[in-house]
Amino acid sequence: MAKNFEPENKLPNMIGPGTKIKGDIETNGDIKIDGAVEGNVVSKGRVLIGQNGVVNGEVKCTNCDIYGTFDGKILVSELLSLKSSSKLTGDVKTGKLSIEPGAIFTGTCDMTGNTPASVSTKPDAKK
Structure with a gap:
């Protein structure tokens, strides 16, 4: 049987300022966003939205650190960390949530434990 080739990514993917x-965007590794993304981001690793980073869309990942701005829906299977400079507007579903003083969070949060054990890069099935 053929194996799916998934290279180990030691360095994070980066979207720079400007x-x-x-x-x-789909990646098997980590991704750092210091620019602007309008769309969906799926990562089997960590998504880091930098202080100047802006994401409008849906994010699915294992862990996420937000220093910048996020607007949309976010699904994190393990830990979502909102840093003091972050601004999050939207719906959150996560296993664990950490919010630093100064962070702005407007929306809903579901921590009922119904998050998947791992993040899949396959799109959600329509019902």
């Missing part, structure tokens, strides 16, 4: 992306 970069704007419209569309979906």
Whole structure:
């Protein structure tokens, strides 16, 4: 049987300041966003939205640290950390949530433990 080739990614993917992306991003590794993304981000690792980073869309990942701005829906299977400079607007579903003083969070949060054990890069099935 053939094995799916998933290279180990020791370095995180990076979207630098001044970069704007419209569309979906999928990665097996970590990703750091210091630019702007309008679309969906799916990562089997950590998503880090830097202090100047802006994401509008849906994020699915294992862990997430937000220093910048997020607007949309976020699904984190393990830990979501909102840092003091973060601004999150939208719906959150996570296993654990950490909010530093100064962070702005407007929306809903579900921590009922119904998050998947691991994040899949396959799109959700429509019902």
